[in-house]
Amino acid sequence: MRGEKENPDSGTTIFHGLIGGDLDASEKTDERMIDESRVILAAGTDTTARALAVITYHLLADPMRLKKLKSELDAALPDPDALPMCSQVETLPYLVRFLRFPHP
Numbered sequence: 001m002r003g004e005k006e007n008p009d010s011g012t013t014i015f016h017g018l019i020g021g022d023l024d025a026s027e028k029t030d031e032r033m034i035d036e037s038r039v040i041l042a043a044g045t046d047t048t049a050r051a052l053a054v055i056t057y058h059l060l061a062d063p064m065r066l067k068k069l070k071s072e073l074d075a076a077l078p079d080p081d082a083l084p085m086c087s088q089v090e091t092l093p094y095l096v097r098f099l100r101f102p103h104p
């Protein structure tokens with residue numbers, strides 16, 4: 001990341017936002033950044049792991065759902081190596097219905 005080495009305050013992480021933003025200098029301490037990291041780690045790991053585990057369970061418990069979802073995803077995202085944009089997946093009708101309870 002050449003640009004970041006040249007100017008450590010420029011970039012796109014939450015830390016760049018905090019350090020480059022209009023917080024008072026007293027808020028831009030290493031301690032504050034470490035606290036923010038802890039919040040993100042704590043809030044983002046178990047929640048995501050649990051959601052993925054529940055989704056996986058429901059898909060494996062019902063092969064028809066898995067099949068429908070796979071065909072929708074295969075058709076909409078033919079290149080498995082290309083990371084899709086959020087806007088590409090949030091409008092897929094079966095995926096969206098599947099993620100909302102009660103299940104279709």
Ligand code: HEM
Pocket residue numbers: 039040041043044045047048051
């Ligand atoms: C399926 C995954 C997730 C679920 C179900 C979930 C759920 C929630 C819920 C219910 C809240 C409280 C919202 C409120 O009361 O205003 C929340 C807040 C928060 N979540 Fe998540 N979350 C998920 C993933 C993540 C991830 C991946 C991150 C970060 C990488 C994250 C970071 C946060 C943070 C920082 C807050 C506090 C926001 C604030 O300051 O108001 N969450 N989350």
